[in-house]
Amino acid sequence: MEAIKAPRGTRDILGGESWKWARVMDVAASAADDFGFREVMLPIFEHTELFSRGIGDTTDVVEKEMYTFTDRGGRSVTLRPELTASVMRAYREHDMRRGPQPVKLWGRGPMFRYERPQKGRYRQFAQIDFETLGAPGPMADVEIIDLSMEIYRRLGLSNLQVVLNSVGCPKCRPVYREALKKYFASGFDSLCETCKSRFDRNPLRMLDCKNDECRKLTENAPAVTDSLCGECGAHFRAVTRGLENLGADIRLDNRLVRGLDYYTKTAYEILSGDLGAQNAVCGGGRYDNLAESIGGPSVPGVGFASGIERIVITMEAQGAYMGREPAPRVYVVTSGQGAENEALSLAHDLRSRGVSADLDFMGRSMKSQMKIASQAGAKFVCILGEDEISSGTVAVKNMSDGTQETSPRAAALEKLERIASRKEESK
Numbered sequence: 001m002e003a004i005k006a007p008r009g010t011r012d013i014l015g016g017e018s019w020k021w022a023r024v025m026d027v028a029a030s031a032a033d034d035f036g037f038r039e040v041m042l043p044i045f046e047h048t049e050l051f052s053r054g055i056g057d058t059t060d061v062v063e064k065e066m067y068t069f070t071d072r073g074g075r076s077v078t079l080r081p082e083l084t085a086s087v088m089r090a091y092r093e094h095d096m097r098r099g100p101q102p103v104k105l106w107g108r109g110p111m112f113r114y115e116r117p118q119k120g121r122y123r124q125f126a127q128i129d130f131e132t133l134g135a136p137g138p139m140a141d142v143e144i145i146d147l148s149m150e151i152y153r154r155l156g157l158s159n160l161q162v163v164l165n166s167v168g169c170p171k172c173r174p175v176y177r178e179a180l181k182k183y184f185a186s187g188f189d190s191l192c193e194t195c196k197s198r199f200d201r202n203p204l205r206m207l208d209c210k211n212d213e214c215r216k217l218t219e220n221a222p223a224v225t226d227s228l229c230g231e232c233g234a235h236f237r238a239v240t241r242g243l244e245n246l247g248a249d250i251r252l253d254n255r256l257v258r259g260l261d262y263y264t265k266t267a268y269e270i271l272s273g274d275l276g277a278q279n280a281v282c283g284g285g286r287y288d289n290l291a292e293s294i295g296g297p298s299v300p301g302v303g304f305a306s307g308i309e310r311i312v313i314t315m316e317a318q319g320a321y322m323g324r325e326p327a328p329r330v331y332v333v334t335s336g337q338g339a340e341n342e343a344l345s346l347a348h349d350l351r352s353r354g355v356s357a358d359l360d361f362m363g364r365s366m367k368s369q370m371k372i373a374s375q376a377g378a379k380f381v382c383i384l385g386e387d388e389i390s391s392g393t394v395a396v397k398n399m400s401d402g403t404q405e406t407s408p409r410a411a412a413l414e415k416l417e418r419i420a421s422r423k424e425e426s427k
């Protein structure tokens, strides 16, 4: 029988890598704290309608990429392809409008999209996601963009570019759609099949087509910023000024439209020069009409999501500090019959004092245990030979300078707690 493998587009994050992810999550969590965002943990699956109505029926995500199935109760449910719609649903379901506004929430976890897998693009991927709900003004957008940049700054990322645009609102977007259709009509025959199908349904998406012919044509397409209504234009200028005021280096790009329909006004991405074709580490913007499209009163919102896989790939490519690979501070080495009990008891006492410790369960020779201790990166080795056990002592070897000292068990424990505990490590 053929061995079962992980499904295409998924990845096992193993012990050699998971600590890098933990660092990204820790940095995101501390930035969330500093910016006043509270973490929420929402369902991995939702009613399909939440996404089809929220993200938009004509988007790639809803048309082609959702993991949708009928559950045993006959309901159509979907593995979440993103978090924004769920956060908005939760805000409304728990009547968060009643409390002080804005409500700043963040979440993390796996998302699912049936995409063509390639480097930096998976069918299951993890995101951190931040949303500010209830604030209509441009400074909330500036804060969100600043927060995303601050997370990357803390992670030590460089070579990033913030790309900013406005996609208007239901008042000015129809004007722009018409201007675009008028422009593309003359070159319609040279467009790719996807763009031809977008021409009527979603002409804005033609602007981010990757096909060479289409790209050439979009170069002289009318700019969305020329069609913005007074309110959207003022909002866009305020966001740009606010970012400049914070010293952010931004690039305005009229072709940035994003793949999800719910965006209004601000749309932005942060691109990495070290990611290849899938170069966006982060995408976000304002979505003042999402709440209404999933049913209910209007709630303004702005947010961003960033893919953890892409952050880790970028950090690796740039040689950024990824945290420390976990290693036991102490390895307990034993020899002789019945010594395993003593070794486990010593490891137990070390661990209860906050000193990470490991030991051998495989009955290996002392020499092999020493080798394993060194491979594991242990800073100290506690040797429990027959002599030590009978005299109630422990020989402690310092692996960095090779010195060794034998002392009574209690004294050895005390010393290791002083020099090798977690408290000590974080200094």
Ligand code: AMP
Pocket (backbone or CB within 6 Å): 082, 113, 115, 120, 121, 122, 123, 124, 125, 126, 127, 259, 280, 281, 282, 283, 284, 305, 306, 307, 308, 309, 310
């Ligand atoms: P989006 O929800 O499409 O705006 O994407 C936000 C961010 O999530 C992107 O900038 C990527 O960092 C990440 N992302 C989106 N789709 C994928 C995917 N299929 N695989 C890995 N990361 C993804």
